[in-house]
Structures are given as C-alpha cells and as structure tokens.
Amino acid sequence: MPASISESPLASCHLALGARMIPFAGWNLPVEYSGLLAEHKATRQAAGLFDISHMGQIRAKGKDALSCLESLLANDPAKLKDGEGHYSFITNEQGGVIDDLLVYRLSADDFFLVVNASRHPEILQLLKKHETPQVRFSGNPGTATGMALQGPQASAILAQILQGAPLPLRNHIAQFTLFGANILIATTGYTGENGYEIFSDIPTGLKIWAALLEAGKPLGLLPCGLGSRDSLRLEAGLPLNGQDLSPEISPLEAGLGMFVDLNRPRTFPGRPVLEKHKGSGSPRICIGLQGQPGQPPPRHGYPVFQGDKQIGVITSGVPSPTLGHGIALALVTTPAPLCGQDVEFEVRGRRVPAKVSSRKFLKTK
Amino acid sequence: MNTPDNLHYAKSHEWLRLDKDTGTVGITDHAQSALSDVVFVELPKSGRVVKQGEVIATVESVKAASDIYAPVGGTILESNETLSSDPGLINREPYGQGWLFRIKPDSTKPTGLLSSSDYAATLPH
Numbered sequence: 001m002p003a004s005i006s007e008s009p010l011a012s013c014h015l016a017l018g019a020r021m022i023p024f025a026g027w028n029l030p031v032e033y034s035g036l037l038a039e040h041k042a043t044r045q046a047a048g049l050f051d052i053s054h055m056g057q058i059r060a061k062g063k064d065a066l067s068c069l070e071s072l073l074a075n076d077p078a079k080l081k082d083g084e085g086h087y088s089f090i091t092n093e094q095g096g097v098i099d100d101l102l103v104y105r106l107s108a109d110d111f112f113l114v115v116n117a118s119r120h121p122e123i124l125q126l127l128k129k130h131e132t133p134q135v136r137f138s139g140n141p142g143t144a145t146g147m148a149l150q151g152p153q154a155s156a157i158l159a160q161i162l163q164g165a166p167l168p169l170r171n172h173i174a175q176f177t178l179f180g181a182n183i184l185i186a187t188t189g190y191t192g193e194n195g196y197e198i199f200s201d202i203p204t205g206l207k208i209w210a211a212l213l214e215a216g217k218p219l220g221l222l223p224c225g226l227g228s229r230d231s232l233r234l235e236a237g238l239p240l241n242g243q244d245l246s247p248e249i250s251p252l253e254a255g256l257g258m259f260v261d262l263n264r265p266r267t268f269p270g271r272p273v274l275e276k277h278k279g280s281g282s283p284r285i286c287i288g289l290q291g292q293p294g295q296p297p298p299r300h301g302y303p304v305f306q307g308d309k310q311i312g313v314i315t316s317g318v319p320s321p322t323l324g325h326g327i328a329l330a331l332v333t334t335p336a337p338l339c340g341q342d343v344e345f346e347v348r349g350r351r352v353p354a355k356v357s358s359r360k361f362l363k364t365k
Numbered sequence: 366m367n368t369p370d371n372l373h374y375a376k377s378h379e380w381l382r383l384d385k386d387t388g389t390v391g392i393t394d395h396a397q398s399a400l401s402d403v404v405f406v407e408l409p410k411s412g413r414v415v416k417q418g419e420v421i422a423t424v425e426s427v428k429a430a431s432d433i434y435a436p437v438g439g440t441i442l443e444s445n446e447t448l449s450s451d452p453g454l455i456n457r458e459p460y461g462q463g464w465l466f467r468i469k470p471d472s473t474k475p476t477g478l479l480s481s482s483d484y485a486a487t488l489p490h
Binding site: 297318321 | 405407427430449
C-alpha cells in the first residue's frame, strides 16, 4: 500500500459538488455526491460522470512496443487494428491475475494501456524492465485526468461538447482536439451502459469535467462516485481486481477465458497453467448468484453452500438497485452447480437461498 | 448533523430515548448519512435478552452491512416492522419513524452513554 494518499487532479471539482470522499487504492476519491441510489439510477436512465483519474494511464511507444506487449499480455495485442481496444490481463507464472486492463492500439508503434490504480506503480515498473531503445513506457500516477461518461444519454452529451465530431465505435479509441489540447476518447466503460472514457492532461480535464456537467445537467446527468460505480459494474457482471480477480485466481477461473488468447505461438507468463485450465478444466469457476427480495444481500467473503457442502465463497455481492434483490459473483469448485440450481450463502450464521444465474445480471448494452 | 437534546447516544452511533421503563433505539443522523441509502434491515425478535454493547441488529446499504449495538442491556419488546418494507425511513427520519426497536432496559439510569453535546463533539466537523 502507498504510504501517502494522493488527491485526484479533479479534487476541487468534487469538493465544490459536496462529494463525500474516501481513501481507495491510495487515492482520496468521491464515494458519492447526491446518493448512491440516485447516481446508479441516473447512469442507467440518463447519464453518470465518474472521475477515473486514479486509474493508471500507460503509453507504450516504439517499433518493438507490440512485440513487447505480446510477450506480457494474455490477450493478443497483435489482433488489434489501429484505433481498436480490448480487455486483457497481465498474469503471473501461476496463471493468476496481477491486473486486468484495457489495451488500445493508437498506431503500429503506439499503444495505450489503462490499468487499475492499485497496480499502476507495479505494472509500470514491470513494463520498464522490458524497455529497449525501440520501446519506451511512460505514465506516472497523478499526471493526467480520466473520466467516464456512461449511460443512454452519454453520446448526446459528449456530441454537444465535441460539436459534431464523430465518436469512436464500441471498444475503439480516437484522438480529438478539445480546448486546444489533444485528448483521447475511448468508447468503453465499467457500467454495462453505452459510454465513453476520456483521457487528457490535467488543465484540460478540469475544463472537460465542467463542460460535461453543464451539457449533461438538462439531460439528467449526475456526477457519480465509487459507490455506484461498484453496484453498476456488478449488475453488468464485470469483475473487480482484488475481489473477483487476484494473483491466486486465473482469468479462466474467473470465467473470462474469451479474453485469453491461446491460439498464437507467443508465450506469456502463466500460459502453461492457463492451457491446462482450458484443456481439462479449471479447479474452480466463477458463477453468478441471485438472491431474493426481503433477504439479506450477499457480500464479499460469505461462504456458498450446495446442500451441506461448502462449494466456494462470494467474491463480490451487492443488493442490486435495479433488480431489487441481491446479486453476487462466487468462486466455487468444479463441477459447479448449473444455472437455475438452488444454492445457499451464509449471512451472520444463517443460510440464505440463492439461485445460480448468468454472471450478466442485467441485459445491458 | 442533527443530534436532538432529549436522547442518549452511544459512541457507536445509536440513540436511546427513555420513556419511563421503555427505551426506543435508532441510529443517528450522522450514521444514516455515513451509511447512505439503507436497503435492508435485520431486527431482533421480541423477548430476546441482550447485554449492553452486544450486536443486536444489522443495517445494510448498497455498499455494506453495518452492525448495530445495543446501547443498553435489557429485553427486546418489539421491532419496527415497517422498516422491512421501507428501510429508507432510517435515512428520512432517523429519530422518528426510522426507529429500530424498543427495549425494556435493565436500568432506567443508563451508563456509558453520551449527552447530545458530548456525542456531537465526537463527530467529524
């Protein structure tokens, strides 16, 4: 853990909006502004604006950038075309997840990575060990702003401040000029809604934050904190590193094998373990659970039972604001119970019923 | 934050109102604000005998489950059933309709609790 707490470059905006701040992954960040439920609902029905400046932005430049990334990432960056991005992992030799990240190809020798705040210094250090005169990595914590604009009105709001410039397609990224600066906009997010992630230098980021709030206000946009970010991502079945992913959990165990490319010659850390998980099955697998209204919600760390036998543990759980009952991701031993089957989780010494379900709890975009 | 004068407060953010030999317990305005939107409550059954400081209920927001401690020892008389269908009452009226349970205290002179001004002094400014 970092010894000191960093302030977001947008901290002054959060204080002006009356946000309640909490420490998270070494950063002092807004957990909520108007209230978690209101912010969650605004993102599902209109739009939400999230500060993601704590997330690590790393640039890989040089003619060996692709080759270097190919040897480190579980999803094959050679598949990406200019302007395209995908979800990937940095795994350890045991096949466990050091970090999950988004990798964008800006051009043949220029890649942009967005990593978790808690892993940013470690990943940057790891990448720098592979530097050569033909590949350089840059992007120290706290040197840029990032924000996510998410929800059904996100496109309409962003179009206003971009004055008609066409927006990137889903999972694509493009460079724009705004307030005289070059910025990056990716059509990605962590809510299950259509939306954008906007990366810029700090002075420009402050202007974009203000412009989006103003343009979005008449359309129902709310600034949103980490609280609703977590409930939104879990409804969409998206994993959180440190809970659903960890150095002890492989991407295949997390049910994310589609983002691990084993159909290529290049090896990467942990590949033999992941081959084994793919071939003969992983010892554990992540399943979705749905609770019932009026029952205590599932939470991280609660044990999961099938009959008398404990089969695993909940890695993330929340009372779903949209569905009105608890939802959870659980890591259980294989063979795992199937969708629709009954299991139980244990809350404060008593068993609560749940059904196994798809990990995508909401039909989102 | 609102801290009415006529109540006793626990450092763990519960309040106790004594009317003769009946105590009513809830969570403070500060506690409901820190928890944010309450979506689920688990309350004690009547007749349960409880010691001061024992975990007696759970209040859950979207983010987390929080234990509620008995501000006094005694016997549970009733729980606020309305909260199971409308847990948001705890946020809207923490000192009113959002009460959690009533208790017959072991003593009508509770010890170890704070006055309104002493409790308010423990809160962040």
